[in-house]
Amino acid sequence: MHKFFIRSFVSSLVLLFTFTVAAIAKDVKAAFVYIGPTGDHGWTYQHDVGRKAVEAAGFKTTYVEGVPESADAERVLRQLANSGHDVIFTTSFGYMNPTNKVAKEFPNVKFEHATGYKREHPNVSTYAARFYEGRTILGTIAGTMTKSNVIGYVASFPIPEVIRGINSFTLAAQKVNPNIKTKIVWAFTWYDPGKEAEAAKALIDQGADVIAQHTDSTAIVQMAEKAGVYAFGQASDMDKFAPKAVLTSVENNWGPYYVDRVKAVANGTWSQKDTWHGIGDGMVVISDLDSQMPADLRSKVKKLQADLASGKVHSFTGPIYDQKGNLMVAEGKTADDGMLAGMMTYVKGVEGDIPK
């Protein structure tokens, strides 16, 4: 009896080992957890484009969409970890705690959490994109292209990510045109085409001739097209929705990172990382520049893009003052990542208060 147990134990270990080796060598399975529907043509849509890139690289993928940032997330994560997935990407800020909690229970499964900062276990990595670099480019274009010197900005929620975007946009616009005013309207939604269109219309009626957005739908660029003003695409290339209005778009490009990380899992080289990639690493992509922009502006933007990529130019280079005139970043210095991550004050030149 005793012998039988030992033998079966050993043989099952051998079997398990063979299977594991086989699994690592071939069938790495990646799972993606989405906050919204893949059909939002915005945030989740772009993550799903990244997932498809992983498929194209020859790996199996699964996704679960519309997962609330609650106890449900834990349940979904546990189920995905239990059903043989080797790496799980959780693509919304609110999955931070569930990801870390479930990661503790499954030390052999790798977890990748987007836009978070908690890495409590060695099998948890975090990643995010420096979208503010893209907004530096948009600000430069907006400041040059505006004739009314009024630029409209439709914002979603007052969180550091959005404030950082407004600041980097305004700083860049002021640099090329000190007379501009940035008018901000908070829509208090990420995603409601009707409301976003109304917000854009209000800004246009008040004289804004360039509209920037930090909400997800294409309603704003379409409204700009109707009204004959300029706009910028968000998250994906929105040019086909408004060919005359859209000057360029800032695209979220997760594909290369996802493929990279899944490959690392397959090769056994995966290790914990905190990634915050920008234009330089290709996570933030600037779409084609519209031919309505003068040639010298286009070449200026190209150069800026290259300088942001190489690190020669930083979006937040001092001196930067807040609205009250207090120094935020000293001359010759750049804002560090800690400051950027928690940015909750407007820079000088932005009108209005941050809603509390």
Place this chain on the structure above:
Amino acid sequence: MIIDINFIGLIIASIMASAVPLILASCGELITERSGVLNLGVEGMMIIGAISGFALMTVTGSLIIAIFGAMLAGVLISTIFAFLTQTLITNHVATGLALTIFGIGISAMIGKNFVGIPGKEFPVLFKDLKDTIPLLGPILFGHSIVFYFAFALPFITSYFLKKTKIGLIVRAVGDSPESASNQGINVRLVRYACILYGGAMSGLAGAYLSMIYTPQWIENMTGGRGWIALALVVFSTWNPIKILIGAMIFGGLTIIQFHMQAIGVRIPVQFLTALPYIVTIIVLVVISRDSRKIRLSTPSSLGKSFYKDN
């Protein structure tokens, strides 16, 4: 800031454009409720109309087919509701809620293939007259046919209910189905017709959103407007003209609060975003506080099933 008269005209025009889907869906639901049926599936029927209109426009390329197709889709999905509540005598509230959940789900499923496709431009009428008259020009001219229809609809609905025989029958069925039935009226048939009509109007409201207002398809694009339309019916005390007022106030405050933000008025933004909901309810409650009139216009058998076999 210089406020010129055309600026006010532009604002009023955008307010009216944002009120269109609410007016359409509310007026449709009003007829349904006047016949004694409470259909909480407005949001679901709207979103089905939105995806059907957009899908048909993309596939056939014909705006007319798309608009009527969206109305037909609203009719079809409301037929399910009518069959369940009128033939199988299920509970109105539960069935209506199920209809909304069903509509959101199925529209997302159909819509998968239509994400990221730009819509077509919808033709507008009297575009050239827009600049001829100050203030009134942008308000009266340069809108789609659906826009004009929506602003005629409350008056047509009011006339229909008050002055026509069929309107009287609808009201009779909603107030006292037993008496109506004893008079030889086919209660079930009238209710079926009213539910399907409500479905058609909700479908049209959805198509307006996905084809005219913000021409694109994305999931959940109705964004709760169906629920607001339902609330408008109740707070307007089943009066189509008050629906028009309520929809204008609601749309108006949404747009005016954006303008106030852009001007830089220092009022908490959260308060401004809540304003449309609060003020619309207050105004409608105030203008409809005559309890005798409420009793007269509330369909007495609203939401109650009618059992009699014909």
